[in-house]
Amino acid sequence: MSLYRYSSPAAFYPLAGMMAPWFAGAALLCTVAGLWIGFGIAPTDFQQGEAYRIIFIHVPSAWMSMFVYLVMGFWSVLALSFNTRLSAMMAQALAPTGAIMTFVALWTGALWGRPTWGTYWAWDARMTSELILLFLYFGVMALRSAIDDPRRADRACAVLTIVGSVNIPIIYFSVQWWNTLHQGASVSLTAAPKMASIMLLGMLVMSFAAWFYAIAVVLWRVQAIILERERGAAWVAELPKLRSAVA
C-alpha cells in the first residue's frame, strides 16, 4: 500500500475523517496552553502595556494567512500537472480558512493599532499587503462559485492561485517599497523591542494551535466537498453515516 492510494477521494475520505478530530483536539490543547501563557504568564510589556497581548492571536494568524496561500498554490500545481481531483479539492477547502486567517490578522491588527499607534488603520506595508491578500482569497473563492462545472472551476482556480502565488512576493515587495518612499505616513514595526522568551513561547504554541486548527477544519471541509461532488458514486451511498440517515 502506498501513499499514492490516498490521492483518490474515496480512499482519502475515511482517512480525513479519522485524522480531523485529533488535529482539532491538538488545536484546542494548544489554544488553551497558548492563551494561558500569553495572558497568564507572559509579563506586561513595558512600552505597550497589556495591549501587546493581542499578538498571540495576531501574529500566528498573519503567518497562517500567507502560508495557507502557498499551500493552496502547491495543491494547485499538483492539480494542474497531474489532473488529480483531490488536489483541487484540497485547494478549494483551504481558501476559506486562509481568508478567515487573513481577516483575523487584519482585524486584530486594527485593534492593536488603535492603542499603540493611535489609529485603526495605517497604510503600513504589512497591513496593506495583508489586505490585498484578502482580496486574492476572495477572488479565488468568487471565481470558484461563478463556475458551475466543478472540473472547470478546479482548473481555472488553480491557474489563478498559481498566478497569485507568483505575485504575492512582488506585491509584498512593492508595498514595502511604496511605504518607505512615503515615510512618515506609518509606523515601522521592525524596531520592536526584543521579545522575552516566554512571549516567543506563547506565540509558538499559538502558531501550532493555528496550524492544527487549519488542518482539522480543512480536512472536515474536504470531506464535505468530497461528499458533495461524489454524491452519485456508489461508495458514498455505502457510507454507514448516510445509510443510517436514510433509514
Place this chain on the structure above:
Amino acid sequence: MSATATTATESPYGAFGALRWAVARDLKLALRSRAELGVQLLFYVIVVTLFPLASSPEKTLLATMGPGVLWVAALLASLLSLPRLFASDFADGTLEQIALSPYPMPALVFGKILAHWLTTGLPIVVLAPLLGLQYGLDVPALTVVTLSLLIGTPILSLLGAIGASLTLGVRGGGSLLALLILPLYVPVLIFGAGAADAVRAGLSASANLSLLGAGLLLAFVGAPFATAAGIRIALD
C-alpha cells in the same frame, strides 16, 4: 512565385507567423469598430477630469495627485476594455479555431494581447501628457509619467488577459474580472505612479522604471502561457 513565398519562412508554423496573424486580424477588427475605441478613450479622459471636481482645483494638491490619477484611470480603462479581449472570439467559435491552430497558441494569444494594447493602451499613453497638463505637472513629471505608462500599460494588458481568459462565459464576468485582476495590478500601480512621485521629490525615477521593466519582462514570459491555459480550460 508561390514557391519562393513558401520558402521564405523557415518553420511553417512559427511563433512569428502566429503573432502576425493575430495582430493583423485584431487591428483590422478594431479599425472596423473605431467608435468603440473612441468611447474607451473618452472614458479615460472623463475619469481623469472627474478627480479635480471631486476634490479641489488647488494647484499643489493636483500636482501631487496627478500621476496617481492618471494611473488609476489607466487601470480602470484597461479593466473596462478587457472583457472584450476574448469574448467575441469565444462566442463565435474563433477561439476554438485558435486553440486548434497548428500555430503555437501562446504566440497567437500574445498577438491578441499586443493588438489590444495597441488599440487601448497606447492611446492612453499618448493622451497622458495632455491630461497631465490639466494637473499642472511639469515637464520632468510629465515625461516620467508617460514613460511609466508606456512600460506599465502592456503589463496591465498581459495580466488582464489572464483574468479575461479565466472569466470567459462566466456569470458576472466583468465585475468578477475586476476582483481577480485589480489585486494583481497593485505592484504596477505602485511602481508606475511612484516613478513620477520620485521625480517630484527630486529623486531619480530609474529604480521605479527598472522595476516596471522587470515586471513587463516577467508578464511577457508568463502571461501568454497562463492565458492560453485559461482559454483551454474555458473551452473544455
Place this chain on the structure above:
Amino acid sequence: MLFAGLGFSVAAGKALVITGPNGTGKTTLLRILAGLTLPAGGTIRWRGEAVVPYAAGLREETLYAGHFAALKDELTAEENLRSLVSLSGAEPSDADLRAALAAAALAEKRLLPARVLSQGQRRRIGLARLALLARPLWLLDEPATALDTTGLGLLAELIARQLDSGGAVIAATHQPLDLPTDAVDRLVMG
C-alpha cells in the same frame, strides 16, 4: 457521464458518420477527438500513437469545423475565409480564395460583410474553408446544417474528394449525407 465503452477506428480514405438523438454526446465526442475536451477516461490514437489534447501533431493534421462558423461580422466573406484558412496554417493565393468562394456559390457575396449573409451563406464559407484545407482528418459537427440542395451537393463532393485523396472524415450529423456507401462506416450513439 455521457457515454462509455465506445471504441472505433477510422482508416484513411474512409468516413465515419456519427448519428443519434440530441444529447447523446455526438458533439462532445467530436470535441474530444479534436482535443478540445478532456475525456473522463480512455485513449485516442492518431497514426497508432496515443495523443494528448492539443498535441502539436494532431493540430497540424486535423481540421475541426464546429457548431460555430468562427466568422466575424465586421469582415467580408473573403477576409473571413482568408483569416480562417491562414489560422489553420495554409496561405492561399487570392485566386485560390476566389475560386473556393465561387465554388461555394459566394462569388458575388465575396466583398459583403459577414453580418449581411444568411445562415446558409455563412455555412458555405465554412465549406470553402474545407476546400482549401486538405488535412488528413476532418472533424465535422453537423456540416449539413442550414445548407440547401446545392450546398449539400457541394458538401458531398468535398467529402468525396477528401476521401479520394486518402483523407479521413468523421462527421456528426442528423441529416443523411450523400456519400458513396462503400467508404462510409456508421456509429449510432444513444
